[in-house]
Amino acid sequence: MHASDLADHLRRLGLGMRAVATYEALLSSGPMTVDQVATAVPGSAQDGAGMAELLEVGLVAPSGDAEPRYVPVPPTTGLDLLALRRQAELHQARVATLQAYEAFRRHWHTRSAEDLVEVVTGSAIPDRIHQLMRDTPREEVRRLDSPPHFYTVLRNEEEERHLREGISYRVVYSRSSLRRPRYLQENIIPCMRAGERARTLPRVPVKLTIVDRAVALVSFTIDDTERNDSLLVVRPCSLFRALEGLFELSWRSALPLDIRGGTHAHRLRARDRMLLTLLAAGADDDSIARELGISKRTFFRRLSELMSLAGATSRFQLALHACRNEWL
Template sequence: MFSTLGISTTAEAVYMTMLRQSTWGIAEIAESLEIDTQQVHDALDELIELALVSESPVSPGSLRPTSPKVGLAALLARAKAEIAQQQYEIEATQAAIHALSEAHQADHQDQLIQIVQLESVRQRLQQLARLTQKECLSFNPGGAHRPDAMAASKPVNQEALERGVTIKSIYQESFRNDPGTLAYARWFNGLGGETRCLPVVLFQMVIVDRRIALLPVDPNDARKGAIEIHNEGITAALSALFDHAWSTATPFGAAATVDENGLEPTERQLLQLLGDGNTDEVTARKLGLSVRTVQRMMSDLTARLGAESRFQAGANAVRQRWL
């Protein structure tokens, strides 16, 4: 019945029996289901990992089933979220296939333009800002932004907003640590711009009216220039990527959303990055934080997970469904 929630047949039978006969022990459950006690033990381990069984607060050492309204509802919500993510990935893949097909059939010289110098990129961004009719979307990676870049963008952004252009910007969460960038974001929002934050923004991007996009030639070095894209399929796929990121990002000025485990988005991303084998230095760079801040956050998470080492913290995070 509940296999779609990741529960095995034996574990489901043990759980249902415990709901009906809350006083039964392992031997009685095994006899009732006509299985051996080891199978019951294995099923209980599975149920504990799924948070469907926990230690009784009134009888230490004994186990009791979690209310279906709580335990099964949580598993159902997780399953729905996984299905929604899979659906998004399918749609994104379809958009990417469409974009590649369009790009393959098109004349690339007409639709892809390389801008080789950083100053030329800034000049082109200013031109596009003045040509924008309805909407400008952007990804802004890293923490602190260069003062000269912010100064150059101020007048063109102000002029566009005064013309009624919608400007949406996604910043990396760590930009709040830089007073200059934070002040710029406040100024921008005060004029009617819209800003949201994500723990990690992997690359810079600007989309104008969902028909022209600018991407860096090298995401790790903006000085190498940019690619200006006029291909309809590619800009549609990039716009869909931005829309999804926008829907999951935290609005500027709002407190970061805390999940059911008390994790903020940056903390969850930190666990994921370290779990993937990234060093403190690489993790700090991707999050736009200092190495010392990453180490302090990890120390706090290790304590909250009841672990004595990072390896144990990673194992506990998986076991406790933090990841």
Template sequence: MLEAIGLSPQDEEVYDALVRRTQATVAEIVADCHLPATAARRILQSLLDLGLATRSTGRPTRYVAVSPDSSLEAILRERERELDGVRAHIRALMDVYRAGTRFAHPGELIEVVSGRDEVNHRWVQMQQDTRAQMRGFDRPPYAAPAQHREPNPVELDLLRRGVRYRVIYESSVLEMPGWLEDVTVGVQHGEQARIHPGLPMKLGISDDRLAIIPLMRAGDDVLSASYLIHPSPLLDALIALFEALWERSVPVRLNGELASEQELSPDEERLLTLLAAGAADRSAARALGWSERTVQRHLTKLMRRLGAQTRFQVAMEATRRGWI
């Protein structure tokens, strides 16, 4: 069981015997494990070096087991740090490898991943390997049964670790019940979200080293294939496309971050964001869980407050004031 952290079966047998006794002499370990004294001493010294045991100063010398929950956890954490170092080295080697083969083997720049389980695995793995930021386009269609975006548990975990997420949502998601609640979870955890009409595809970009383009058509009920784009001029173009659309997209502010400063209510802030993204009354009502009449009532109040005559003027004046 403990081979994964570097203990041989014989080491583990001696450690188990020491834990059962809590402390033991070499002679007791020899008797319990049926080992030569030299082997018992060598293994006990190894346990000392690993921090799994301590040694008394009396005579005869007694070896005392360190509490397994702290000692084994310390070894696990060290192994995890070593594995993280290996992963980082692998990524560095792959960057060198791809740089050398970029033009010699262009077929390796685009990888086709097939099968639902493999696609999901690579998507999760790509996020977990991200060190600085994830960027993405999010748009329908979505796989059944959810049919809309749900909070991404991997994203929430990485946001807590300090990884930056910037996501542009296709404005058609405003028509989907539950979308506002789902994206609010991400925004409250630190996601930066914007809305733009007519996104060309679904897209995820991990740092500047890898992109994924899911292959899913309207009517598909499962995501079963994706392109993986490795460092190349194509990846550079996808990054440039994201940044260009990011600058032209409408920020999503759903957590009341401007409410006190601008004397906006959280509801008004949400409505302004949706209006600036081009949402019709029906779409805004569905996203906010209101009736269309409630949307129109709030819109009328905003128009009076801003001195605007049209919805377009409301969005323009709110933008000028820095409200959206």
């Protein structure tokens, strides 16, 4: 190794220039007194800083002579000390840089990280939702719907108004939403007739409403809690983008929910379409009969007729045939 290489390495560890020159002189010439060091390293005797630094980090030690000479000692401890000192300086530099950036962000960014997620609790939740849904939607609302619901009124006149104004709605309903008494008839069907695009899953991963690309409302599903005690209002950030991805994945996985009627080769009645939709959503026999307003005996008779019409020997085959042939 060249002497210049050693000097560069020692300076990289944080050793001062005079200390490096003094240490190189001692390595080259062997033990020296202070006067000899001053002769070998011009300027080192002015303040003794180089020798003092070497003594402090433990790279040299004085002999026990009447006029002490200074001699290099095994450098392991000294190098460890220099490395730790350098590491501490780098950490301080990192902290200082982060603090400087944080000051920049607070000064130039209108919204701090603390403003990206708002927590709303208790009785304030319905009013906050109403305010956001009244002021924010411009293009599209995406929702994963599951009980418990924040409102006791079933009819969603606000969504119906938005749909009339041209705002798009895509909603994935959980099976538990379809089982809620009168929710299908008084909430879901009117919204779908107004233009809502609806699908269904056996369960949704979270209660979620995304309004345009501006705000997301997140709360627990009925599987997590029986009460609505808290709501997260999330503004655009990494978490917001993750929630968007969660919705789109759920939407692609869900089955279409179409109960608006329409034409088909077999001209299914609207009630038959609703029966198949509820069946595909996983609703139980009692819930389906109740929603259709018929007895279980009538339900079983009509189910048997539809299976015969589809040539199906099981409910699974019937649901598959209905999806493939656009009965839903």
